[in-house]
Amino acid sequence: HLPMAFNTTNPLIQVEDDRTGLSVETLKRALADNLFYLQGKFPAIATKNDCYMALAYTIRDRLLQRWLNTFQTYLNCDNRVVCYLSAEYLLGPHLGNNLINLGLWEPVQQAVEESGLSLDELIDIEEEPGLGNGGLGRLAACFMDSLATLEIPAIGYGIRYEFGIFDQEIKDGWQVEITDKWLQLGNPWEIARPESAVLVKLGGHTEPYTDDQGNYRVRWIAGSLVKGIPYDTPILGYKVSTANNLRLWKSEAAESFDFQRFNVGDYYGAVQDKMSSENLTKVLYPNDEQIQGKELRLAQQYFFVSCSLQDMIRIHLSDNPTLENFHEHFAVQMNDTHPSIAVAELMRLLVDEHHYEWQRAWAITEATFGFTNHTLLPEALEKWSLPLFGEMLPRHLEIIYEINQRFLDQVRMKYPNDGDRLARLSIIDEAGEKSVRMAYLATVGSHAINGVAALHSQLVKETILKDFYELWPEKFSNKTNGVTPRRWMVLSNPRLSNLISSRIGDGWIKNLDELKQLEPFADLAGFRQDWCKVKREVKQDLARYIHTRTDLVVNPDSLFDVQVKRIHEYKRQHLNILHVIHLYLQIKNNPNLDVTPRTFIYGGKAAPGYFTAKLIIKLINSVADVVNNDPTIGDRLKVIFLPDYNVKFGQRVYPAADLSEQISTAGKEASGTGNMKFSMNGALTIGTLDGANIEIREEVGAENFFLFGLTTPEVEKTLAEGYQPWEYYNNNANLKAVVDLINSGFFSHGDTALFRPLMDSLLGQDPYLVFADFQAYVDCQNQVGEAYKDQENWARMAILNVARMGKFSSDRTIREYAEDIWAIKPVVIELEDLCPDGQ
Template identity: 50%
Template sequence: MSQTQLAIAAMQPEEFRRKVVAHLRSTLGSFEEKATAHTWSQALAATLNEYIYAGRSRTLKTQIESQARTVHYLSLEFLMGRLLASNLHNLGLYQVAEQAMALQGLELADLLEQEPDMALGNGGLGRLAACFIDSMATLALPAIGYGIHYEHGLFRQEFIKGRQVERPDQWREFGSPWEICRPESQQVVKLYGHVETIHDQNGSRKVWHPSRMLRAIPWDIPIVGYGGQNVNILRLWESRADHFFDWDVFNAGGYVDAYAELVQAETVSKVLYPNDETDAGKELRLIQQYFFSAASIADILRRFESAHGNDYHLFATLNVLQLNDTHPAIAIAELMRLLVDEKQLAWQEAWQITQQSFAYTNHTLLPEALETWSVSLLQTVLPRHMEIIFEINRRFLQQVDERWPNDQQMQAKLSIIQEGEKKSVRMAQLSVVGSQRVNGVAKIHTQLIKTELFPEMVQLWPEKIRNITNGVTPRRWLKICNPRLAELIDQHVDADWPRYLEKLEQLKPLAKDKDFQQKFMAVKQRNKQALVAVIKQLTDVEVSAEAIFDVQIKRLHEYKRQHLNLLYILVLYRRLLKNPALDICPRVFIFGAKAAPGYRMAKDIILAINRVAKVINNDVSIGGKIKLVFLPNYRVSLAEKLIPAADVSQQISLAGKEASGTGNMKLAMNGAITLGTHDGANIEIAEAVGEQNLVLFGMKVDEVKALQHSGYAPQHIYQNNEEIKAALDWLSGDFFTPEQPGLLASISKNLINEDPFMVLADFAAYQQAQQRIDSFYRQKSAWAEAAILNAVSMARFNSDRSIMEYANDIWQLKPIPAAEC
């Protein structure tokens, strides 16, 4: 234990209170009687920063002195949530701070609510990145996260007459106490222009003449490892104009035009995922991806050159660049451009360095999610990179031809360039070709990558594709978000279980113990009661904590099949209308999700759920046996309230479509029973907790394929299943939308005529699974046993395990614990 850690361990509440008051006065210029909850929250963060940035200094100094191999985690999303509670827990100061604030007459919980979510992500991808960088710091791995310093997060979701409306999410409107601007490390990012070929005595070379420049300004956010010994950073790039104010234009009366370049530049880091339905939106999204990739590569090279000069053959030995999906894939072409054009390395030497430096995580099998960019757009925005990609592809296709001589079909299938009327660049192919390792994120997902997505790549490089099942951090997703359960666990296992989650397996014998079952379910009931108040506050709907809390929280997408859940609710509601005395366990169906602004069907599903909810929740004839709520603005801090209260975790994607899922892990970790398909990590969760302790249903991957090949006909199911037909006809009429009949008909039409994700095909099995849930929940002791076994069997889904597998198998990285300065 370092001297700093010893000092923290010896900290007394009164001493800590004095430190906070000192920052309240000297850092924030306030005093006790005047300070608001927000001001106290800022003072508390400033107090923590004393320890955090001292830890960052120790960590950085240790890593520099050890010349450690470093992983650079490139991700367009980092869904961090709030950091104050996380930093308090990771430093070991949560209880001290709670007692110190009580001495001041304040509730720590109230201060924690003052912090806005750092919502720099959309869903699982961004939250996974946040869990991973938490684990990297906890495991003392030399690591830096790279992303974009979005002015606005994804968006703040509101409902108007049931429709999703997007509002700006100004997470740092008044600044963030955690971040530090590092202008000394700013980079210049080039765009557009043309490429010139220069011939001289050394041969020919390419020179890119850009027509637009952006400044990339880095903001560093410290990532505190559990125990506080190591502090890594998340470096986020803000876009600014190279020359942001034109005095001549201003003095000539063009007061707005003088800022035009500034406004254009700031747009790049303005918002996560601009709507790409328009050409301008596509161009902006491409620029975003290149902007943070180019700035990050330049930053990595700057750091490398300061230590090793021009000895670039060491670069891949000391650096690994992890692509979190294909969003940063253009970084492969950027590193090649720098090494070939600016550092004057021979192509083959540069390619060897590049290929050995990159690793790629694939997160999807969905064709529409496998990113492509039109050649014409790339030639306009990044003309030199398009040339480099063409050359990478030409040389790669030579390898393909050596393996499959004169096979034009194979060339077309594997080519990075997709031919056709409008040529495009397949970023997944570029990522595989340009990386030394590729990984899937669940066993079944990785198998499908090998057999369905890239089978020929496996033949070319048999050892390249690996599996690393995703994980989540138990610090945030159990210890922080579920303090009541954490307190119960503390009574039975060593206090370091958030670092060594396998210690929870010691609790398995208690799963049958009636006294422990009672305590465990009492915790669940108190969490449900807390959520009842949240639901009332957010929706004005009153629900009972005695009901089953049936939760589906994730990004709104057809493949995740929120509309399968909705269809069952409609069928169940019709049954209750026919027979109000129907014997069912009271159920509260809870949704939380955001739909992409341009995703019409997803937004229609949200509208339908909300309009159906309005009718059900106000129908006194069914005696409150079912309630339906869609909580607005789903985000990390809301998930932290939902997950501990969930009884049922719906993970119902069509088999073969969900890469892994991480919500399934968080919910199981908190004692929810998974109601899920044979998809993603659901399969591995079943292996870990025992199939009898969750409810799996529906087609498996091979059955889905067989049905697709035989010709799936949803119309036949619709015509021959009375309940499905009645529910879909009901949805298409005016029962839920009397002011506008047919408002919800798009969902019915989609399911009857297309049903791309086979909702109707799986409905009968899903209905049976829901009936099993009803029966299972009535068996109180058996349900409690299953809930406990879920919670204590999640060790393999700890992100620490995932990251150690990356470190050993992908990155060849060793822990470097920070030394005391």
């Protein structure tokens, strides 16, 4: 509870002005007013969260005009609108970001302080909407920011999970999952729109009929009905008046009670339907790059896609007589295959409900959709078994059969007598358990298909979609990912941002290429000094944070060597920890060794069912326990696993890193976006030639990047030639010493069995070539250690990294999508009152 947070308990309320005014006095009054009238509290009994809510409503009031004007403008203009369909949005907290985008930071800070509160504290209280797993969900959030900043008409559609990605705790070194409760204390940023609810059918069967004109048609008699309620959140652009809409769907029972059951006294049975409907959007599946063939997951996907398409159709028909020109009004982008059932759903809506003839419907569908692939990992490629699919979506299965048949006829025409090719291209996989290949459905139903970095887009064409590429080369392109500099520099690293702006102005925030102007400063000793001072302060902030979270003391002058991302074997956190053990052994064998002091920082969640990933977390924590408590090591090595890596924590850690670990097996990381965030904040990268690392290295210069490891062709060759990891173990004394130490039980209180599964898998198969890359990694890390000793040159390299990151703004990425795929133009939003007379 806060004692007398505000200095007034009886605010004078002037509704108009209090909701829009921007002066410090007005903001203070609005804050007090919202605390009193919306939170129902007075200062003496207000919690910090009450104060946060009061402030959030104060800010929301000030963006509503933009939001409504944006909506109104889109309704009244003929411009195309992008609809981004994504099962995940890893948004991060809104308050700080909205203050930056509105340009209101200073007056709000003053108002908050004069009310006896701390803005930083209030910003920190916000629970982040963790509606995503990792890279893919975070990319969707960066895209929404850039769409608004570029004034591109856009709607983000997704799912309002009641429980987002789980919170991670570490107990005895192991990951423990705790339910995320982001909605528990209320969400001031969303507005529910129950009046715009839509109905979604599930299950049941289909039946043919002949309509009044004698046409053959099919009707879907549903087994059950679910209601989708839209919840809208404004997404502001930076210093423009655009506020696009993020519309997330929550499921509810179509009828709260089944009255028939209720009347015969089956009260519990009657409520059951309500409960199972609400289950649909209860929880985000916490799997990163691993499909979850669960019925509920398919239901989630279909639910949000159907709600969204029905919504688009309703919007379209409010201003157009027919759906004939639907594709001219909407460009729909599918964020991976999770929404790919949209292809069949739009066909169903057009053919069954709006009675379009198949070919016309197909032309509209194909012109509407674009599809982005985010991973080549086979375990992530979605497919649904036919029985499961047919039971839940009987009509869609029929439609997919029809799409497939017509598509395969096309293939037959082009490649007569090529049965193998037909089998390879078929949307229905006939081998083993028959299933629908969702990436194929998305590909066939889209006019544009893209990967997310140059190498990845190339591999898409050479591997998973090779036959499709041969068929339609013109549909394929690359769109290298980017990240928003608003959240990932201005908000998360104000010290660095201010330093940059003090020298080159603040144009870079909207046009990241302007960072180029920093290049000459890399040669100025004075600037380098200022740079190092900022870095040290930011590292000190993180050190303090680490101390409060873990009780560990870290030395801000040590090299902060950071790997934060989902825990996965392909991302190779285990390669990193093997190097730590190697360094530890080196110091133990030679106690006077002159090593660069390092703090190894890890963060990331493992999918709850992914045993090896969880064991890697346990290994990191076990090594940390030994190393951090070994007095002979002292300050030279510290190992920290910071629990619960999320957007908020990312905002603290990217700015403080000296070294960014991007060490995936070449060919496995589609792009990476964390790599960009580090580099933009002045960390140097140690990395493989994978994903966007390749393009980052091209931009920043090979001399400013620590490269190691096998290339993609080398990886393929090594595996094809019958890779034997134990040979590396036998032939490399360093590697052998590390593996033997783990196996001896040294890190597990003598328990030699604990890490066996991990070590056996590395010695036996090592599918991600950890052992093959071990020595190259160690050598490269030695170079890093040496380079860090020359702080002047390190700073120079860091400055050049930042100066050359212009390409990796998501603004550039979105511009490319807008030009090449969506054919869409910006629409400027004017900020005059919608009803200036107050009518």
